[in-house]
Amino acid sequence: MASERIAIGCLGAGRMGRGIAVHFAYAGHPVTLFDLKPRAAGDFAALAAAAHDEIAATLSMLADLGLGDAAAVPAIAARVTILPAAEAAALRDMPVVFEGVPEILDLKRAALAEAAALMAPDAILASTTSTIMVDDLSPAVPNPARFLNAHWLNPAYLVPLVEISPGQHTDPAVTARLMETLESVGKVPVRCAPSPGFIIPRIQALAMNEAARLVEEGVASAEDIDRALRYGFSFRFGVLGMLEFIDWGGVDILHHASRYLESSLGDARYRAPAIVGRHMAEGKLGMGTGSGFLPWAEMDIAAHKRRRLGELIARLRAEGLARPPVLPPA
Template sequence: MSAAAAIQHVHILGAGRMGQGIALAFAYAGLHVTLIDFKDRDAVARIAFAAAARGDIARQLQTQVSVGRITDPQAAEAMARIGIVDRERARAGLAAGEIVFEAVPEVMEAKQTAFAWLCEHVGAEVLIASTTSTFLVTELQQIVAHPQRVLNAHWLNPAHLMPLVEVSRSDVTSEAAVQRVVALLRRVGKVPVVCAPSAGYIVPRIQALAMNEAARMVEEGVASAEDIDIAIRTGFGLRFSVLGLLEFIDWGGCDILNYASHYLARAIDPRFLPAKIVSDNMREGRDGLRNGRGFYDYADVDVPAYREKRLAEFGHALDRMGLLPAFNAAI
């Protein structure tokens, strides 16, 4: 049994929306969770907050019941795996903990307070995974004892449903810590990817550009907000749910992106100029599937079979959304 497989109990520091979503993800998969309300409250407020948090989690589970994914007894079973405690009641359990996901507000002072408290109550080997989307792991490691066990685990909302978790490490983070967190996430059905300590990680960095470009098109009167969103849902988003962005460049050919980028840079703004690696690929003949190399190496790939597989996946995605063209639809 791996070290990650031995983890049966997860602690989450911060009981807001993200903390609740992560708690639900682990409880749904069969693990026990202690959700720690770190905010200082009086006794009445603590009881009211815990009741409200349990109510919110229960409603998420009932949604899964209503769509037929689980039964009422299964929802109750998952709910029973989640304990909500204040920081005083959390101390005893933390002493025997193995991993803590930090999910306090995105303010450095709050992080400093939380990590200082946490380091007083957990052992030196306990893994600490911050869910922050604002601070880099290199910044957080400066305020945590034993920084080699610290990394970022950025969950996407809603955390209990979205598969992706972006795991950001630094050179200081131990490989054992990374592998243990990755294995744990996979065990509960998540899809972890590992990235360097870079602002925006992967998804937030790409989506910020796309969102701002969509907003600019509304500003410029290119199309209505409704039509832009229809185009994203039925065009842009559908293709990239099957082919990744870089895979898509290889699929169509790097030359298409290169020429389109230069055209848009002239017609709209220099921000559309191609990335240096795109220009390098053009110069070095790495055009994608066409010549067997691009962002990926296709030397040992059965390209016709690969194309057929991806097109079949695309057809299935269209069918699930009710968008697959019907034969003789115009008759």
């Protein structure tokens, strides 16, 4: 599946469907957006025209920013077809279909049930929901073995990550096939258990609320907080994973910092989870002890550190902040 051109279907012609369409069309695949809402012919024509215009404009913007040739935009955009609800039978020709209707449980269940009845028996059906658990949706699908969640992050055509959350009935082979398909078009899929907020929304909700709280408490201006996040927080975490970063500095640093913040600010939200205490008790403090969240004993630590530092220097250069050393007078 990774090398062939496959037909991709998207339920819904809104922001998510259009973003997915841009990405797969850019990668050479034909994509069909299905507008599942019954509309008058004139209303559908207006929707389809707006969607086509937005997709073409997005591709043109990407070309202007160095991703592709502007001359190729019409041909890429032509890979995207938009069909009305009356032509949903075309779903039978789609090996992979993504559901992207609004985040309303009954609305999603209805769309999934309608699509599943029309699709080929071995086709993959994935919801792009960011809030609803896969097993809350799977009862709508007659064959839940071919159903799972695939959470794209906006803008879908740029952010590499897709969070894959199979349900209790999902066939592991279906999960593997979808991850292979996504990897073939340049995505970085990660698998996670069904859990509210998946991985990224759960972490970023905490970070965003804390940033807003800093403004509320008058700790710093919004501009300085964002500057600190850009050049400190995201600068490091764009290279080092968060758990890798804990191990890099040491689990004990997090343990003691959490205790201080909880005590000083009088708020249990800074309390470290039990796993941090267990790692402290077991001496699994990270890179320095050869054991932590990552399996450091199995790695060439010196080579790994050198590679990560090189990546940080590359980011420094990209920000225009890398400077040559000041040499002593000749």
